[in-house]
Amino acid sequence: MSIGRDEVLHVAKLAELAVDDADLDRIVGHLNRIVDFVAQLDQVPGDETSDHFLPGPRQVALRADVPGAVPLARPPAELAPEFSDGFFLVPRHGAMEDP
Numbered sequence: 001m002s003i004g005r006d007e008v009l010h011v012a013k014l015a016e017l018a019v020d021d022a023d024l025d026r027i028v029g030h031l032n033r034i035v036d037f038v039a040q041l042d043q044v045p046g047d048e049t050s051d052h053f054l055p056g057p058r059q060v061a062l063r064a065d066v067p068g069a070v071p072l073a074r075p076p077a078e079l080a081p082e083f084s085d086g087f088f089l090v091p092r093h094g095a096m097e098d099p
Contacts, residue, residue: 001039003031 012019082089
Protein backbone atom coordinates (compact mmCIF):
# COMPACT_ATOMS: atom_id res chain seq x y z
CA MET A 1 0.00 0.00 0.00
CA SER A 2 1.23 3.46 -0.81
CA ILE A 3 -0.05 6.85 0.30
CA GLY A 4 0.01 9.64 -2.25
CA ARG A 5 -0.40 13.37 -2.25
CA ASP A 6 -4.14 13.13 -2.99
CA GLU A 7 -4.79 10.93 0.05
CA VAL A 8 -2.85 13.27 2.34
CA LEU A 9 -4.74 16.29 1.04
CA HIS A 10 -8.07 14.47 1.38
CA VAL A 11 -7.40 13.48 5.01
CA ALA A 12 -6.09 16.97 5.78
CA LYS A 13 -9.30 18.43 4.38
CA LEU A 14 -11.44 16.05 6.46
CA ALA A 15 -9.44 16.95 9.58
CA GLU A 16 -9.61 20.64 8.66
CA LEU A 17 -5.81 20.92 8.65
CA ALA A 18 -3.86 23.28 6.46
CA VAL A 19 -0.97 21.56 4.69
CA ASP A 20 1.62 23.68 2.91
CA ASP A 21 2.71 22.49 -0.52
CA ALA A 22 6.30 22.70 0.69
CA ASP A 23 5.55 20.18 3.48
CA LEU A 24 3.36 17.86 1.44
CA ASP A 25 6.13 15.68 -0.01
CA ARG A 26 7.76 15.31 3.41
CA ILE A 27 4.44 14.26 5.00
CA VAL A 28 3.80 11.75 2.21
CA GLY A 29 7.27 10.27 2.76
CA HIS A 30 6.76 9.98 6.53
CA LEU A 31 3.36 8.34 6.15
CA ASN A 32 4.68 5.85 3.61
CA ARG A 33 7.50 4.90 5.98
CA ILE A 34 4.93 4.30 8.73
CA VAL A 35 2.75 2.19 6.41
CA ASP A 36 5.79 0.15 5.32
CA PHE A 37 6.73 -0.50 8.93
CA VAL A 38 3.20 -1.62 9.83
CA ALA A 39 3.19 -3.90 6.77
CA GLN A 40 6.23 -5.67 8.22
CA LEU A 41 4.07 -6.78 11.14
CA ASP A 42 2.25 -9.15 8.78
CA GLN A 43 5.46 -11.20 8.67
CA VAL A 44 5.41 -11.85 12.43
CA PRO A 45 4.02 -15.31 13.20
CA GLY A 46 0.86 -14.87 15.18
CA ASP A 47 -0.58 -18.36 15.46
CA GLU A 48 -0.93 -20.31 18.69
CA THR A 49 2.03 -22.55 17.88
CA SER A 50 4.63 -19.75 17.88
CA ASP A 51 6.60 -19.02 21.02
CA HIS A 52 5.49 -16.04 23.06
CA PHE A 53 8.04 -13.40 23.98
CA LEU A 54 9.00 -13.50 27.64
CA PRO A 55 11.59 -11.05 28.91
CA GLY A 56 14.42 -12.51 30.95
CA PRO A 57 15.74 -16.03 31.22
CA ARG A 58 13.39 -18.89 30.39
CA GLN A 59 13.96 -20.56 33.76
CA VAL A 60 12.20 -17.68 35.53
CA ALA A 61 8.62 -18.83 35.99
CA LEU A 62 5.71 -16.42 35.87
CA ARG A 63 3.14 -16.45 38.62
CA ALA A 64 -0.28 -17.87 37.87
CA ASP A 65 -2.65 -15.33 36.35
CA VAL A 66 -5.54 -15.68 38.77
CA PRO A 67 -7.90 -12.95 39.93
CA GLY A 68 -7.72 -11.84 43.51
CA ALA A 69 -5.93 -9.48 45.80
CA VAL A 70 -2.21 -9.75 46.27
CA PRO A 71 -1.36 -9.74 49.97
CA LEU A 72 0.59 -6.70 51.10
CA ALA A 73 3.97 -7.02 52.79
CA ARG A 74 2.71 -4.76 55.58
CA PRO A 75 -0.89 -3.89 56.39
CA PRO A 76 -2.00 -0.28 55.74
CA ALA A 77 -2.48 0.31 59.47
CA GLU A 78 1.30 0.07 59.91
CA LEU A 79 1.87 2.78 57.31
CA ALA A 80 -0.65 5.33 58.55
CA PRO A 81 -0.30 7.63 61.55
CA GLU A 82 -4.01 7.05 62.22
CA PHE A 83 -6.11 4.22 60.83
CA SER A 84 -9.57 3.08 61.91
CA ASP A 85 -12.10 0.60 60.49
CA GLY A 86 -10.17 0.25 57.24
CA PHE A 87 -9.83 4.00 56.63
CA PHE A 88 -6.93 6.42 56.85
CA LEU A 89 -7.76 9.23 59.26
CA VAL A 90 -6.57 12.70 58.32
CA PRO A 91 -6.92 15.96 60.23
CA ARG A 92 -9.74 18.26 59.22
CA HIS A 93 -8.78 21.10 56.94
CA GLY A 94 -9.69 24.62 58.04
CA ALA A 95 -11.78 25.10 54.89
CA MET A 96 -14.02 22.23 56.00
CA GLU A 97 -15.03 23.99 59.19
CA ASP A 98 -18.44 25.62 59.48
CA PRO A 99 -18.32 29.46 59.66
